[in-house]
Amino acid sequence: MxxxxxxxxxxxxxxxxxxxxxxxxxxxxLIHGRGTNERDLLPIAAQLPEELHVISVRAPQEMGGPNSYTWYDLDLSGGGLHSSQPDPEGFRRSLDLVHEFVESAVEAYDLDPDRVGLLGFSQGAITSLSALLERPESYRWVVALNGYLADSHEGEVDNADGKPVFVGCGAMDQVIPPERAERAAELLAEGGADVRFEQYGVGHGTTPQEISDVVEWLEERY
Known part of the structure; x- marks a missing residue:
């Protein structure tokens, strides 16, 4: 690519x-996960429909390692990693930056403002789902892989009414339990979103079948 x-x-x-x-x-x-960078999801991007203009963004906060960034710190007060939530201050900063970026990119790259989607993995999935709920008019669809719906945005699920959302997860994910992704899919569906939920035989990662399913799903929606 x-x-x-x-x-x-x-x-x-x-x-x-x-x-x-x-x-x-x-x-x-494309919105990457914790501890990686803007190039992490490019192998997935290479398989997406060729009509799409792909833009992969880097999280704003360094993590200390080389080429390692995060969208926010983790709030572990609820019982550890498996039940963690985004740190509110960092999450707010990143959501604002994503909104601002997309608005600016539409003009800079001559994009159709009505046909911009988000694809996120892990922290990127969490960020993507919340961004959709905050500004449903700005995003046509969302693919959320191995993530969950932040507690801070559960009350806004009605904003996703009619929006296509693909939620995928690893059945053996030891970082973000699949139950959290399934719960996100259930809440979004209750809010009226057009949700497809799938589990795959993998941990905190993706499979070729999952990406194939995402591509097939996207071809009818972008």
């Missing part, structure tokens, strides 16, 4: 790969 590091003055460091549609283009914004 060929990529170009963008030079536009946008609020998040990112990598951009234009699709075959060059004007008023449909787009996907």
């Amino acid at each position: 060929d990529t170009d590091d963008a030079t536009e003055d946008l609020p998040l460091v990112h990598v951009s790969r234009p699709g075959t549609v060059t004007e008023n283009a449909p787009a996907v914004v």
Whole structure:
């Protein structure tokens, strides 16, 4: 997959790969997980429909290791990693940056504002779902892999009414238990979202079948 590091003055460091549609283009914004960077999800991006303009963003907070970033710290007060929640201050900062980035990227890259989707893994999935609930008018669809719906946004699920959401998880995930992803799917469906929920025989990761399912699902929605 060929990529170009963008030079536009946008609020998040990112990598951009234009699709075959060059004007008023449909787009996907990739949001990586904790401890990685904007290049982590590019292998998935390479399998997405070629019409999509792919933009992969980097989280704003360094974690100390090389090329290691996070969208927020973890609030472990509820009982440890398996029941953790986003730290409210960092989560708010990152959500605001994602919203600002997407708004700016639409103009900078000549994207169709009505055809921008989010694809997130782990922290990126959590961030993507909350972003959709905060600004449903800004995002056409969301793919949330190995994540959950933050407690802070459970009361806003009605905002996703009619929105397509793909929720995937690993049946053996020891970082974010699959029950949390399933709960997110249930809540979003109760709010009226058009939800597809799938479990796969993997831990905190993805499988070729999962990505194939995501691509097939996307082809009818972007």
